[in-house]
Amino acid sequence: MKDSKDHESGFTITSRDLLKGAAYTTLGVAMGLDPLRAIAEAASKPITTVVIVRSKDVLDKDGNVSKPVLEKMLDNGVARLSGKKPVGDAWKTYIKPEDAVGIKMSHVSVPTHTELTDLISRRVTAIGVKTAEVWDRDVKKPEGFTAIINAPGLKTHGLSGIAASIKNYAGCYPKPSQFHGDSCANLAEMWQAPSLVGKTKLIIIDALKILYNCGPQFDPRYIWDYKGLILGTDPVAVDAVCLSLIVKKRNEVQPPQWIISPPPKHIEVADTKYKLGTSDLSKIRIVEMEV
Amino acid sequence: MLPDAVGTWRASGPVKLVTKSNIFDYMDGAGELYLAYDFRGLGVREYTKASQPKITAEVYRLGNSSDAYGVYSHERGGGGGDGIGQDRDYGVGLLRFWKNTCFVRIVADKETEESKAAVLAIGRLISRNISGTGKRPSMLGMLPKSGLIPDSVHYFHKHTVLNFHFYLADGNILNLSDKTEALLAQYKIDSSKPRLLIVRYQSTKDAAAAYEHFARTYFTDKPASKASSRIEAVEHGEFTGTRRSRNVLRFVFEAKTREQCARLLQ
Numbered sequence: 001m002k003d004s005k006d007h008e009s010g011f012t013i014t015s016r017d018l019l020k021g022a023a024y025t026t027l028g029v030a031m032g033l034d035p036l037r038a039i040a041e042a043a044s045k046p047i048t049t050v051v052i053v054r055s056k057d058v059l060d061k062d063g064n065v066s067k068p069v070l071e072k073m074l075d076n077g078v079a080r081l082s083g084k085k086p087v088g089d090a091w092k093t094y095i096k097p098e099d100a101v102g103i104k105m106s107h108v109s110v111p112t113h114t115e116l117t118d119l120i121s122r123r124v125t126a127i128g129v130k131t132a133e134v135w136d137r138d139v140k141k142p143e144g145f146t147a148i149i150n151a152p153g154l155k156t157h158g159l160s161g162i163a164a165s166i167k168n169y170a171g172c173y174p175k176p177s178q179f180h181g182d183s184c185a186n187l188a189e190m191w192q193a194p195s196l197v198g199k200t201k202l203i204i205i206d207a208l209k210i211l212y213n214c215g216p217q218f219d220p221r222y223i224w225d226y227k228g229l230i231l232g233t234d235p236v237a238v239d240a241v242c243l244s245l246i247v248k249k250r251n252e253v254q255p256p257q258w259i260i261s262p263p264p265k266h267i268e269v270a271d272t273k274y275k276l277g278t279s280d281l282s283k284i285r286i287v288e289m290e291v
Numbered sequence: 292m293l294p295d296a297v298g299t300w301r302a303s304g305p306v307k308l309v310t311k312s313n314i315f316d317y318m319d320g321a322g323e324l325y326l327a328y329d330f331r332g333l334g335v336r337e338y339t340k341a342s343q344p345k346i347t348a349e350v351y352r353l354g355n356s357s358d359a360y361g362v363y364s365h366e367r368g369g370g371g372g373d374g375i376g377q378d379r380d381y382g383v384g385l386l387r388f389w390k391n392t393c394f395v396r397i398v399a400d401k402e403t404e405e406s407k408a409a410v411l412a413i414g415r416l417i418s419r420n421i422s423g424t425g426k427r428p429s430m431l432g433m434l435p436k437s438g439l440i441p442d443s444v445h446y447f448h449k450h451t452v453l454n455f456h457f458y459l460a461d462g463n464i465l466n467l468s469d470k471t472e473a474l475l476a477q478y479k480i481d482s483s484k485p486r487l488l489i490v491r492y493q494s495t496k497d498a499a500a501a502y503e504h505f506a507r508t509y510f511t512d513k514p515a516s517k518a519s520s521r522i523e524a525v526e527h528g529e530f531t532g533t534r535r536s537r538n539v540l541r542f543v544f545e546a547k548t549r550e551q552c553a554r555l556l557q
Contacts (some may be wrong), residue, residue, distance in 0.1 A: 012460055016526055018458075063401070108319050157320065159323055159324075170319065176319075177315050177320070184320075214366075216318070216320055217396075218385075218398065220384050220385050221382050221385070259458060261455060261457060262454040262458055263458060265461055
């Protein structure tokens with residue numbers, strides 16, 4: 001990799017800048033500046049909703065997935081996000097029967113569970129979708145889809161801070177290493193690709209197991225059985241919420257603060273430069289459910 | 292180097308060879324952290340046994356033993372001995388060690404009694420198959436010994452790796468490159484854990500330019516100083532210290548007192 005320029009994203013941020021800065025910015029969250037306070041105050045004028053669904057029974061003691069519990073989690077999550085019941089109507093909020101659907105999973109480190117991708121496939125075909133395909137690599141594949149469900153795992157990442165929905169398209173984008181510089185600040189640019197733009201209808205983060213340190217290389221010492229799914233339609237908001245969860249976990253493991261390094265600059269840049277969504281936790285309604 | 296079998300575990304296929312040109316295909320962005328060292332190639336093999344989780348063994352070849360140590364120091368936790376490598380770390384099904392110019396990573400999809408035994412056995416075999424031993428980086432001698440937290444030492448060249456362990460700035464404000472050598476370590480002093488960063492440049496001129504870049508970006512609210520050493524109060528009641536000596540820069544971060552800074556900068 002060529003050495004990154006200091007200002008590919010337009011600004012350089014030092015650790016001192018973050019420690020001095022606003023607690024409501026994404027990067028302030030990454031530095032551990034009380035994400036919970038931001039979440040608690042988020043509801044006043046939200047512009048988007050993120051749903052977190054958890055179940056203590058979704059994984060057994062060996063880490064195997066309970067399909068019935070996972071179904072219940074996903075169905076409840078989509079219903080709550082859409083505000084609609086029954087399940088079919090909830091899904092039709094995001095997917096049309098005539099859509100050709102791609103389900104973008106990720107296979108690295110904490111891969112998307114096949115139980116989840118299978119379930120998503122079943123739900124979309126149940127509403128009349130004829131083509132539902134799970135994929136990860138293959139740059140040309142998205143050209144054939146009219147709707148994409150972005151369904152990665154969740155992990156910390158040594159280049160980008162964290163890897164969730166924004167980074168998930170690196171797997172199907174030509175030469176994603178071009179974005180490695182400047183802490184992967186410009187990952188959201190991938191979302192502007194003609195094969196991808198405007199197609200992402202729903203984000204479902206597989207947070208059954210979260211890698212909360214190191215990454216992307218798998219490190220079993222830092223696997224957290226979170227037993228959750230995180231759903232939304234705004235990828236920036238979803239990733240901001242994912243970040244706050246990981247920060248909270250890390251601060252519990254190594255109090256008072258276990259800073260993520262590098263801070264996931266790409267989330268804020270996705271908001272401020274690419275207008276892909278909102279990274280401001282004070283504008284995100286977070287709904288937490290237990291099933 | 293990667294055996295066909297270990298006990299009742301069998302390799303499930305031939306050795307997969309990974310080079311600089313296809314490392315991202317194999318491991319996505321994780322490849323960048325190995326390319327931050329003198330990565331020369333990687334051999335991968337999987338091992339299976341009925342009713343047991345799969346084991347993946349990776350042998351990384353680096354251009355020199357310092358970088359093999361460096362990759363290990365980047366990844367590791369703690370532990371040593373038992374005839375595997377020159378330093379090794381094992382936990383929860385993951386074994387890592389370095390020997391001569393090789394770094395080795397062996398991981399079971401899940402830790403069981405059998406998979407743990409197999410991981411360690413594969414590690415011993417690979418270690419025996421790597422001939423010779425290598426020297427650790429000479430810079431390690433520059434670290435003060437008192438209070439050093441051993442497993443906190445990281446040897447590297449580029450700011451990609453620095454940022455993985457300690458966020459200083461998203462930009463490369465220390466002008467790190469494959470031509471610089473750096474050490475990052477943490478110390479236990481009273482109830483604090485300050486960090487010491489030492490960077491060795493190819494020339495005094497390079498060190499001076501890097502220091503100027505750092506000061507311009509990091510000490511924007513402090514008066515300019517030509518002193519070879521300085522200690523500044525920063526946020527949250529902490530202190531940051533710097534010292535310049537020919538082609539070497541030293542930095543202390545997260546110190547709770549000026550005295551802690553001064554002690555580590557000596």
